[in-house]
Amino acid sequence: PISPMAIAFDAERLTLSPEGPTLTRRMSDLEGLFRDSDAWAAESAGENPVVYTVTSSPVPEIDRELPQSITTIMPGDTSGELWMTKGHQHPNHQGEIYLALQGTGGLLMFDGERTEWIDMQPGTIGYIPPGWAHRSVNTGDEPYSFLAVYPGGAGHDYGWVLEHGMGSRAYRTAGGVELRPYSE
Ligand code: PA5
Ligand code: NI
Incomplete structure (x- = not known):
């Protein structure tokens, strides 16, 4: 276990200090996720x-700790x-909390049967229940941060999403977002 600590959050630059590792995902890291696999490959x-x-x-990803990113x-x-994260399931079905910071986005959730979508804008707390x-x-x-x-x-568990999908896909439309069934 680590000691109590203050983590400085810079609300403009969106940095944490002290900072842990940073991960960068490029298009090539999102294999098998976009519907148009030819466009993805190109x-x-x-x-x-x-x-x-x-x-x-800097909080470690180990049991009973409560890290942030x-x-x-x-x-x-x-x-x-629309550009998106890979998406994953938590193997032990624990819950999670998101707080939108900048830009606009959506939180797409899937429990294997039902799909839920939460519009995310700065100040929105999105709650991910266990098993979603x-x-x-x-x-x-503009960039969307949370x-x-x-x-x-x-x-x-990224394999879960490759196997089960996310129930819906989010597409750009003139008026905003349109959700369509995963296979379309
Ligand atoms: O813990 C989380 O759910 C997030 O920090 C995600 O890991 C992050 O948004 C990146 O998404 P993914 O892990 O699906 O690539
Ligand atoms: Ni998660």
Whole structure:
């Protein structure tokens, strides 16, 4: 266990200090997730843009600890499907909390049968109940950032999403977002 500590959060630069590891996910890291796999392959082989980053707190990802991270998803879409995180299930089905910080997005959740969508804008707290796989989507034209607080032992099961999907996909429309069945 680590000692009590203050973590400085810079609300403009969206940094945590002290800071843990930062993860960068490029298009090529999102294999098998976008509906249009040809467009995904072309973008991966081409510019291979950064789709999102995840900056962690110094709190370790071990059982009973409560780490945090800030995810920033770039604006964009691949054949209309909005840029998003890979999405995952927590193997032990623990819950999680997201707080939207900047930009606009959505929190897509799937329990294997039901799909839920929460519109996320700065100040929105999105609650992920135990057993719901979760994926974040940038629905706007600027980067979308949110803070996550999660049980340190929660883990990330990405294979679950490859196997079961997320129930729906989020597409860009003139008026905003449209959710369509996963296979469309
Ligand atoms: O703990 C979480 O759910 C988040 O911090 C995510 O890990 C983060 O948003 C990145 O998404 P993913 O892990 O699905 O790539
Ligand atoms: Ni999670």
